[in-house]
Amino acid sequence: MSERGIKWACEYCTYENWPSAIKCTMCRAQRPSGTIITEDPFKSGSSDVGRDWDPSSTEGGSSPLICPDSSARPRVKSSYSMENANKWSCHMCTYLNWPRAISCTQCLSQRRTRSPTESPQSSGSGSRPVAFSVDPCEEYNDRNKPNTRTQHWTCSICTYENWAKAKKCVVCDHPRPNNIEAIELAETDEASSIINEQDRARWRGSCSSGNSQRRSPPTTKRDSEMKMDFQRIELAGAVGSKEELEVDFKKLKQIKNRMKKTDWLFLNACVGVVEGDLAAIEAYKSSGGDIARQLTADEVRLLNRPSAFDVGYTLVHLAIRFQRQDMLAILLTEVSQEAAKCIPAMVCPELTEQIRREIAASLHQRKGDFACYFLTDLVTFTLPADIEDLPPTVQEKVFDEVLDRDVQKELEEESPIINWSLELATRLDSRLYALWNRTAGDCLLDSVLQATWGIYDKDSVLRKALHDSLHDCSHWFYTRWKDWESWYSQSFGLHFSLREEQWQEDWAFILSLASQPGASLEQTHIFVLAHILRRPIIVYGVKYYKSFRGETLGYTRFQGVYLPLLWEQSFCWKSPIALGYTRGHFSALVAMENDGYGNRGAGANLNTDDDVTVTFLPLVDSERKLLHVHFLSAQELGNEEQQEKLLREWLDCCVTEGGVLVALQKSSRRRNHPLVTHMVEKWLDRYRQIRPCTSLSDGEEDDDDEDE
Incomplete structure (x- = not known):
């Protein structure tokens, strides 16, 4: 056999080159060493040099052929004749393409005729032929890059069609001829180069790893708008015509136009569960969204992730599917408790709106340099003493619906944070109860309003006042915050210093949290809230962050006393409120009304009448260590004696017979706001009505009813 009768196959494009070729004629790939040589598909002989290539003449050979797969590893096929018989020849560049290819892999020319071995469905929709099994190697040749060709010129050496702007052939580097007639018009070219939508979808999802000269086709404004929406849709399998895609596009647009803000928040929450974004769930819950809401068919179609979202799924189902244990615990607690809880604010919505x-x-906003907002009314929420008049079974139902049993257990039993003193909890009737609160990013603001007015900050009234006060008095609060953070880092041996730019960035983040509904708040925000209330805030909280598995993550830094230090003492009240902090959640800690406890001041002269309820809030922890006073200046910082002196100035303090330093929280039913009193009475009437339905063990309750 002559030298012309032996060729080597390119391992990238499978083009068979002459032995003298150092590079592949088609793709310019370097000839690998040890290349497997195949027989000449042309007729042997020197007289065949100028003869055209007849693909039908290659059926007689059975030599091995190198066919690259996606990993570019050589694979040898046993029957070359079967492969060659199934391929079709391109009418432009004569390249042999695999039967699945709808357009030529090399020049992207549209296939004119179907191969006899293909089924009628394979040419139009891109599905697999039925007449034979498809080899995995065909996936390589089937990666036709879609492109609408405008103007091309044909290379006179290798017959490759190049773009009009190319000055030399992309394949063989032959210079472009100066014959203008070689350039084809765009109109005649578009008729033979229609791109199917399956290739278009594959092209969108691929990275631009192809030849740099092959540019994307020009798109109209309508096509660009549709492309933006189609990028969110993963087209699986065979795709229909362009008209069907436009129908889908219009359908999705109609679905979007019908959606409301709550619907978008719900979809963002669903995506947040999949991606592990808890803030999206909190934003949806803070907007009043239903946790038990199910995904509809339109919403699933809009999300377009069948592997993640199914019709009828809720946030809980998604958390279970993607094993989001932290989110699942929050969602399950929310669903189970919302169905069973009934706080006073839920009983009478009209009164709640009036409050x-x-x-x-x-x-109101204070005039002057320190333009902080403040509340003009002093209101303290307490549980009514009439609860004790209800039968034990009804009392248990009341506490189950109004209290957070999990928070109560964590603060009392798991770590002695509240009610650790029998003297305070029993003899002085100062037992604290953790009210149930929404598990959302607004839990701090909700707990503050629960401890005072007994309602949630659903309309973000308190958050707006917090945001405006922080911005209008930024210089005052920034100075306190910076001094406190610097002292805190030094006291814990961190010994780091920040540049002023870094301090400003951290402060800007604190300001941004105040303006975002559902965003979690920090210690600085509690300090500002103490100024808005014009009264101290005592936080009883866990000392360490813990995961849901009980692992310690770090210090919480929330527990302590927050005083309105930037106000004058004469402008503030000394009766504090109490909050509980557990695992990223705040709860209001309130006491129960008691009658005439003016003689229980452990030797102190309280000067109270019979209608005033006095609750003794400890200013020390269970180890008798003084609670920290937050955001003190450099002059106010000192030892415990100096801090205790500061506490006595801002609060009504006394020492019990057991030696516990306490602050007095005073509340009066007559002095309380009438709307709050009315709301509590209507809530309590709900349980008074179910009293006759309880089973009586003896006639003592009946005798009490007759006496009343």
């Missing part, structure tokens, strides 16, 4: 308007009306 919210009353709070908004009582907010």
Whole structure:
């Protein structure tokens, strides 16, 4: 056999080159060493040099052929004749393409005729032929890059069609001829180069790893708009015509136009569960969204992730599917408790709205340099003493619906944070109860309003006042915050210093949290809230962050006393409120009303009448260590004696017979706001009505009813 009768196959494009060729004629790939040589598909002989290539003449050989797969590893096929018989020749560049290829892999020319071995469905939709089994190697040749060709010129050496702007052939580097007639018009070229939508979808999802000269086709404004929406849709399997895609596009657009803000928040929450974004779930819950809401068919179609979202799924189902244990615990607690809880604010929505308007009306801004907002009314929420008059079974139902049993257990039993002193909890009737609160990013603001007015900050009235106060008095609060953070880092041996730019960035982040509904708040925000209430805030909280598996993650830094230090003492009240902090959640800690406890001051002269309820809030922890006072200046910082002196100035303090330093929280039913009293009475009437339905063990309750 002559030298012309032996060729080597390129391992990238499978083009068979002459032995003298150092590089592949088609793709310019370097000839590998030890290349497997195949027989000449042309007729042997020197007289065949100028003869055209007849693909039908290659059926007689059975030599091995190198066919690259996606990993570019050589694979040898046993029957070359079967492969060659199934391929079709391109009418432009004569390249042999695999039967699945709809357009030529090399020049992207549209296939004119179907191969006899293909089924009628294979040419139009890109499905697999039925007449034979498809080899995995065909996936390589089937990666036709879609492109709408505009103007091309044909190379006179290798017959490759190049773009009009190319000055030399991309394949063989032959210079472009100066014959203008060689350039084809775009109109005649588009008729033979229609791109199917399956290749278009594959092209969108691929990275631009192809030849740099092959540019994307020009798109109209309508096509660009559709492309933006189609990028969110993963087209699986065979795709229909362009008209069907436009129908889908219009359908999705109609679905989007019908959606409301709550619907978008719900979809963001669903995506947040999949991606592990807890903030999206908190934003949806803070907007009043239903945790038990199910995904509809339109919403699943819009999300377009069949592997993640199914019709009828809720946030809980998604958390289970993607094993989000932290989110699942929060969602299950929310679903189970919302169905069983009934706080006073839920019983009478009309009164609750009136209270919210009353709070908004009582907010005023102080004139002067320190233009902070403040509340004009002093209101303290307490559980009514009439609960004790109810039968034991009804009392248990009341506490189950109004209290957070999990928070109560964590603060009392798991770590002695509240009610650790029998003297305070029993003899002085100062037992604290953790009210149930929404598990959302607004739990701090909700707990503050629960401890005062007994409602949630659903309309973000308190958050707006917090945001405006932080911005209008930024210089005052920034100085306190910076001094406190510097002292805290030094006291714990961190010994780091920040540049002023870094301090400003951290402060800007704190300001941004105040303006975002559902965003978690920090110690600085509690300090500002103490100024808005014009009264101290005592936080009883866990000392360490813990995961849901009980692992310690770090210090919480929330427990302590927050005083309105930037106000004058004469402008503030000395009766504090109490909050509980457990695992990223705040709860209001309130006491129960008691009658006439003016003689229980452990030797102190309280000067109270019979209608005033006095609750003794400890200022020390269970180890008798003084609670930290937050955001003190450099002059106010000192030892415990100096801090205790500061506490006595801002609060009504006394020492019990057991030696516990306490602060007095005073509340009066007559002095309390009438709307709050009315709301509590309507809530309590709900349990009074179910009293006759309880089973009586003896006639003692009946005798009590007759006496009343």
